[in-house]
Each structure stands twice: as structure tokens, then as C-alpha cells.
Amino acid sequence: MDFSFTQDQETLRAHLNELLDEVCPPQYAERCDNEAHPPREAYEALGKHGWFGLIVPVEWGGSGGSAIELAILLEEAGRHFEELGTWLFRTLTYGGYAVLTHGTQAQKETLLPKLVRGELSVCFGLTEPHSGSDAAALTTKATAVDGGYVINGQKIFTSGMDISDYCVLVTRTSTGAKKQQGITNFLVDTRLPGIEIRKIKTMGTRAIGTTQVFYTDVKVPASAVLGEVDRGWEAVDAYLWYERLGLSAARTGAALAAFDYALEYAKTRKQFGRPIGQFQAISHKLADMKVMLDVARTLVYRFAWLMSQGKATRVDAAVVKLQTSEAYKAVSDMGLQILGGYGYCMEYPMQRFFRDSRLATIGVGTSEIQRNIIARGLGL
Numbered sequence: 001m002d003f004s005f006t007q008d009q010e011t012l013r014a015h016l017n018e019l020l021d022e023v024c025p026p027q028y029a030e031r032c033d034n035e036a037h038p039p040r041e042a043y044e045a046l047g048k049h050g051w052f053g054l055i056v057p058v059e060w061g062g063s064g065g066s067a068i069e070l071a072i073l074l075e076e077a078g079r080h081f082e083e084l085g086t087w088l089f090r091t092l093t094y095g096g097y098a099v100l101t102h103g104t105q106a107q108k109e110t111l112l113p114k115l116v117r118g119e120l121s122v123c124f125g126l127t128e129p130h131s132g133s134d135a136a137a138l139t140t141k142a143t144a145v146d147g148g149y150v151i152n153g154q155k156i157f158t159s160g161m162d163i164s165d166y167c168v169l170v171t172r173t174s175t176g177a178k179k180q181q182g183i184t185n186f187l188v189d190t191r192l193p194g195i196e197i198r199k200i201k202t203m204g205t206r207a208i209g210t211t212q213v214f215y216t217d218v219k220v221p222a223s224a225v226l227g228e229v230d231r232g233w234e235a236v237d238a239y240l241w242y243e244r245l246g247l248s249a250a251r252t253g254a255a256l257a258a259f260d261y262a263l264e265y266a267k268t269r270k271q272f273g274r275p276i277g278q279f280q281a282i283s284h285k286l287a288d289m290k291v292m293l294d295v296a297r298t299l300v301y302r303f304a305w306l307m308s309q310g311k312a313t314r315v316d317a318a319v320v321k322l323q324t325s326e327a328y329k330a331v332s333d334m335g336l337q338i339l340g341g342y343g344y345c346m347e348y349p350m351q352r353f354f355r356d357s358r359l360a361t362i363g364v365g366t367s368e369i370q371r372n373i374i375a376r377g378l379g380l
């Protein structure tokens with residue numbers, strides 16, 4: 001494969017960075033994290049400038065970009081502020097990709113124009129208190145009634161539920177021989193009666209964070225079903241691949257920002273009469289960080305390319321998720337060590353990278369689960 005970007009892709013990245021430098025500078029990211037303020041202004045600015053239409057086909061008003069353009073968008077958004085990147089990818093995955101691949105004509109007509117205008121926020125409700133890594137063991141129940149369904153159950157870690165218009169909610173509509181059977185996805189309006197949202201306090205990703213959601217006799221119309229009744233798991237699997245691409249790109253962007261900060265610090269902070277970057281203990285750390293990031297970026301764009309060619313496999317998705325998450329975690333940890341005591345202080349951004357990166361090896365399938373998938377792919 002060819003790893004070079006086209007001139008159009010380079011131009012796209014340059015235009016995007018011009019906008020992000022203006023609407024999402026480091027002090028804005030810091031304020032959002034400190035004040036638990038979702039980066040709404042930056043999100044809306046991206047919408048106003050047409051960035052949400054990037055992966056939407058031209059016939060729906062978008063620019064018809066591929067997974068590679070998507071990776072560029074999310075890498076740069078994540079480099080400016082990880083939570084802007086993750087909010088963006090959630091909406092693009094569940095309000096864009098999921099609707100495009102499994103939505104009805106009516107769902108597309110309702111949601112895609114709003115998405116393209118940047119007036120939509122969509123989250124994803126899969127995890128439950130008793131089904132985390134074993135996600136298909138979910139029990140939130142949707143019961144067919146006259147004209148629609150009634151949903152009862154509990155979800156945990158539905159990130160962005162409190163700031164979203166819709167949630168792609170994964171439910172059980174029947175029981176089959178396998179737990180993956182009998183699953184149905186819904187596009188649920190987050191403001192429906194019977195939905196109760198409770199914010200969960202977390203160590204990182206504090207601008208948007210995550211929530212626990214209780215569904216009590218929530219009535220949804222039959223038109224809210226996304227995809228086929230009882231056959232939703234296959235779709236969830238596809239969304240998770242897409243999510244692994246988006247998250248890996250956004251987190252690699254954030255890791256690059258952590259690296260840049262640590263590198264600059266190592267060049268300017270002096271001890272024993274010289275910049276600390278001249279001590280081999282520090283310079284080798286930075287060399288190792290660069291190698292980890294080069295590998296992570298290469299895997300992100302390799303996976304994006306494989307997706308754009310329809311050649312990506314489950315193992316490819318696990319490889320990119322595992323490597324980029326572990327790289328982000330390691331780079332932030334090493335970055336904090338390079339800053340010494342200042343890395344531990346809240347006035348410096350490294351602690352935010354350190355806290356945020358800790359989620360990377362847990363969310364959307366833990367590192368252990370990615371290793372299981374890769375090992376199975378090896379026939380083990």
C-alpha cells in the first residue's frame with residue numbers, strides 16, 4: 001500500500017488545523033476539562049464549516065470522503081482536544097455510519113441533513129452493569145407492543161447521553177440459541193419520558209464524561225428500529241470496528257500532542273546547567289515515544305486504508321486498537337516523568353493526557369479483549 005497522502009488530503013489537514021487552532025486552542029481544552037464543559041463551541045464550529053459531512057455521500061449533502069479522510073479529521077481533532085475528537089467520532093459513527101449502513105429512508109432523511117449541518121449529537125448505549133467485555137450478554141429488554149416497543153433496563157457508561165439528541169441503544173428483543181441472537185438496535189430520542197440519566201464521576205475525560213442511564217417503560221415507535229429486528233449484533237460489530245478506527249485516530253492525535261509538549265519541555269528545562277533533553281535518560285524516552293507514535297500512526301492509516309478498500313479484518317481492528325491505546329498510555333506516562341514535579345501539577349497539561357489516556361486501554365474493548373481477538377486470529 002501507498003502511505004503518502006494526496007495533495008487534497010494534505011490541504012484538508014491544513015484547513016482543518018487552521019480552524020482548530022482558532023476554535024480549540026490548548027487553553028480552551030484545559031478550561032473544558034477543568035469546568036466539565038463539553039467542547040460545544042468547537043463542535044459547533046466544525047459543524048458550521050461542514051466537517052460533519054466528510055464521510056456522508058454527496059447525494060446526502062456531504063463530501064463523500066473515505067475512512068482515510070475520517071482518520072485525518074479525528075487525528076487532528078484529537079491532537080487539539082481528545083474529547084472533541086471522541087464526541088465527533090461518536091456522532092459520525094452512530095449518527096452517520098450507522099444510519100447510512102442500516103437506517104431506513106425516513107431515518108436518513110431526518111438525520112443526515114442535521115448531521116451535515118453539525119446540528120446532531122448521537123451516543124451509543126451498549127454496556128450494562130452485568131455485561132461489559134461480555135457485551136452480547138446484555139439484558140435491556142424491548143418488548144413489542146401495538147405500534148412500537150417498550151424498553152426497560154439499565155445501561156452504564158453511555159458517554160455523552162446528557163448532551164445527545166439520540167442514542168443508538170442495543171436491546172434484547174428475543175432469546176436465541178446464542179446470546180448474539182435476538183438483539184435489536186434502536187435510535188432512541190434521549191428526551192423521551194422514562195429515561196433517567198445520572199452522571200458518573202471519572203478520573204479523566206471530564207469535559208463530557210460518561211453516564212448511567214435507566215430506561216423505565218420507555219415507549220418508542222416501530223420507526224425507531226435501526227436495522228433488522230433480532231439481528232442487530234452484526235451491525236454492532238461493524239459499528240465497533242468503525243469506532244476502533246475513530247478512537248485510535250483521535251487518541252493517536254492526543255498522544256502526539258503529549259509528545260510535542262514533552263519534547264519542547266525537554267529542550268527548554270535546564271538542570272545541571274543544560275537542557276534535560278541532553279541527558280540520555282530523557283532523550284531515549286523521547287526516542288522511544290517517537291517510535292511508538294510512528295507505529296501507532298502507521299497502523300491508523302493502514303487500517304483506514306484497509307477499511308476504504310473493504311479489506312479490513314476483525315484482527316486488523318484489534319491490532320490498531322491495542323497498539324494505539326497502549327502507545328497513548330505509555331507516551332503520557334513517560335511525558336509526565338519528563339516534566340518531573342510539574343507533570344504532576346494541574347496547571348500543566350500533562351496530567352490531563354495521563355488521566356485521559358488511562359481510559360484508552362479499557363473503553364471499546366479492553367486491551368485484554370483485543371489480545372484475545374488477535375490470539376484467536378492466530379488459531380490459538
Ligand SMILES: Cc1cc2nc3c(=O)[nH]c(=O)nc-3n(C[C@H](O)[C@H](O)[C@H](O)COP(=O)(O)OP(=O)(O)OC[C@H]3O[C@@H](n4cnc5c(N)ncnc54)[C@H](O)[C@@H]3O)c2cc1C
Nearest residue numbers: 124125126127132133157158159210362363364365366368
Ligand atoms: C469513561 C468510559 C466511557 C465509556 N463509554 C462507553 C459508551 O459510550 N458506550 C458503551 O456502551 N460503553 C462505554 N464504556 C464501557 C467500556 O467499553 C467497558 O468499560 C469495557 O468494555 C470493559 O467492560 P467492564 O468495564 O464491564 O469491565 P469487565 O468486562 O468487567 O472487565 C474487567 C477486567 O477483566 C478483564 N476481562 C474480562 N473478560 C476477559 C476475558 N475474556 N479475557 C481476559 N480478560 C478479561 C478485562 O480486560 C478487565 O481488565 C465506557 C467506559 C468508560 C470507563
